Amino acid sequence: MKRELGLYASFAVAFGFVSIATGIFTTYGAVINSSGPRGIWAWPIAVAGQLTVALIFGALAARIPISGYAYQWMSRLANPILGWLMGWISFAFLVVVVVAVDYTIAATVAPELFGYVPTAANSWFVTAIVMLIQAILVVWSTRVTNRVNEIAVTMQIIGMVGITVLLFVVGAVTGQIDLSRLFETAPVAAEGYWDLGGLTEVGPFPLAFLLGAFTIVGFESAANLAEETKNPARVIPRAMMQAVLALGILGMLFLIAVTALAANTTALAESATPVASVITAVLGPFVGKALLVLVVVSIFSCGLVITLSGTRLIWAMSRDARFPGWQVLRRVNAKRHTPVAATVAFFVITQLILAIFAFTENALFVLFSAATLLPAIIYAGTTLLYIIKRKSLPPSQGFTLGKWEIPVIILASVWLIYELAIFRDDSFAEPRLYVLIMMAIGGVYLAYLLITRGKKGLTMPEMGDVDRAFDSATVDNAPAAETTTTTEGQK
Template sequence: MTDQLNDDEKLLAKLGYKQELNRNWSGFSNFAISFSIISILAGCFTTFGQAWNNGGPVAMSWGWPIIALFILLIGFTMSELVSAYPTSGGIYWWAAKMGGPAAGFFTGWLNLIGLLAVTASVAYGCATFFDLTLSTISAGWADGYSLGRVYLIFIIILALAATLNIFSGHLLAILNNISVWWHVAGAASVILILVFIPDTHQSFDFVFTERINNSGFADGKYWFLVLPLGFLLTQYTITGFDASAHLSEETNGAAKGAAQGLWRSIAYSAIGGWLLLLAFLFAVQDPAGVSEGGGAVDVIFGQALPQGWHFMVLLISTAGQFFCTIACLTSASRMTFAFSRDGAIPGSSKLSKVNPKSKVPANAVVFVAVIGAIITLPALKGIGGIPIAFYAITSVAVIGLYLAFLIPIYLRWKMGDSFEEGEWTNGKKYKWMNIIAIAEISIISVYFILPFTPAGNPLDDTFTWESVNYAPILTGGTLILLAIWWHSSAKKWFTGPKHTIDSAVIEAFDD
């Protein structure tokens, strides 16, 4: 039997699984999905206001490349892991393999929480920019703005993305390949438009030294509270790259292709995103006007561009964000499928089913879309039309995903030289790379559960529920429930990844 398997199937069988999903993704397609989920046409546009209001230009001109380097180190540590363990479970499977059932259980749930949140946040951002795009060509549409309408568009976008995901795994690979070139050509087009169309540009001094604090916190807290909150832009945009791991069971030459796809998606996005943000900052015509507009990047486009070019920039971004939504839903559904395959999610028997025709976990796709719609319901409320809930969801995505990354990164460091390396490795550099990655994740996880404004602090006189960053409530509350579930029940039956292939076959590979 083993002689009939190719190298990818043999490695998967050695890890305990038979090939159920179609392995029709190339190494480029694997890179493409992570690059699409990172999506500089999404994060750089939708969370620009967070960095503008919390730090200003320096949060982007200096903050972006510095934080991106730390994230690249995290990517290198994870690339080594996916090379050794190329399974759909990805992050959770690594933790269970190296740290046991409890490590796998909590890592899996953190990863799932993060993926559900990032899918919801990207789809909501896409809905917001679709609404903005239409408002540039219809005065009536602009006058009728409402959070309810944006939420309805958000639901439609989730439904469309789910339909495309269910239809065909092969179609998804094609869409993600198209998405890469859309992001490259689209970002380049936006940069060129902002370079050549505006009549005037800001100085280097403004772009690289200007500080802005619209957070409501005192200026004395700028360096240690306000500016770090602005780093949510970078940390949120460059995330979701674990998709390369979740799609590894569908990737040819996964031990190398998935590892390279993961770190390269980070590196290329970091460069492209920085150039894009610099183009935004140089195109600012009236900084005070941007602040009055809530720090929204669309205000810059309205200041600097004629209506036609303004529409074009928004259209490019909106399409990129839709591609990103599709990719996020793909990644989250594969994680749901893998985690359910091992019985860790209520309703696992249904969520782990694969459509016999399309070879896609359709039930898992629907599950991700429905949960995304539910957790974004607070976005129906906002302050002056700005839903703080959106930034809360992005915080949940960052905290959930990066804490899930932290656990296997730490476990790999703890294993030391006993770790069985795959085809792609960091060599001895893992000793310092993993420690830096752990420290960075620990620090940002603390910052992103803090209130975004004084009004989000329950002890402040200006407190309002609309201002609350509910990231700690959602993530912390879920973890408390999971801890109760684990100690009262799950630890008795959850033993980690379940093999779907005969143990004799696994032993044959080990011999």
């Protein structure tokens, strides 16, 4: 594969995966229903928590800039078996989150935009077509894929900034802005609003953290394209942090504008597209439709980046002979410089997951809940790895936490423990079941690997060998040197 991605391309990958237009549009209605307008104040806390995680990921990416991110870090710094489990959890996350993201177009945006009634069947069909187009682009060319994503991200930034400014200006001129709405709880009762909940239930305000926890994920996708990025040890940490900060600030301003302009939050909670409803009421139907078009572009970009990241993870694990069907999936097309087989496999698997969830009641909630739980597990495992191994990490090639290391670790740990505790609520039973099923499937294959190869057969190449392989490769627009895989005699 070619090393051709620069800083903006890397930033666009992180920004496109996170995609506030996608995340806020998808989850704002659920937060209004569970936590009321006051729930938006969970957003800055979630952003701060995810920023500390991004800092830790940046410190690791600067030391081991290899495709596969957390899978590679855990395998090389801790234990190859734990590394495989981390890779499998990351795979389970990527194949469900792309379904959750693309299903939003079919279930909520397209019906509002084109005026038809969504059904399980037509939502399934539209989602499948969107995912097919994304897979074709990823197979066709990494450069073309990233160019499409860069254009989409630029449109999203300009569009979100423009709409946010318009909302504040028009709202102020017409006198529709009411800042008191930012602190209301309706349709949720004010009594017991701040309760943390019990053993199997979560209070209203803690549920509001799902808005930020679902949206501000995927910034690490930039690290999954490390072998296609110029100067990745410096570029990738910077791109991840810039994406989280930019998205956090812009997202908070947008949430304040939409919520302060909501005429009736109880009625708004019943809308299938509450964000579009507010914007249409304030700026008119033309701008409302324009927002929906912007959301479609943002969601498509988000799904495209997820597909790109997912194929790289499958390819990275297959290169190490650790993924089912690795003999085929490790190949890179000599003409297109893309892992075609890994992309096809990712597409087929996501289609199977779509078929399973498409006819599930509250399919969108189940999908985005699963897509929030899994990255929380990945972030917690990676943060724990950093805490344990921080004194024995390889030398940094571009970024360190320096004197902020301990405060970052403490804040990240507190945030992740709190976030994971939210999923004890009974409403997350189906997402927890998905995680258990995927882990059971992975456990069977891991057992097969251990039986057929033994623990030594899963050993990763020494870091010195990896460093030499990268040092011997040309920096710009050249294929990386071959890397030894886990099976003796193979390359």
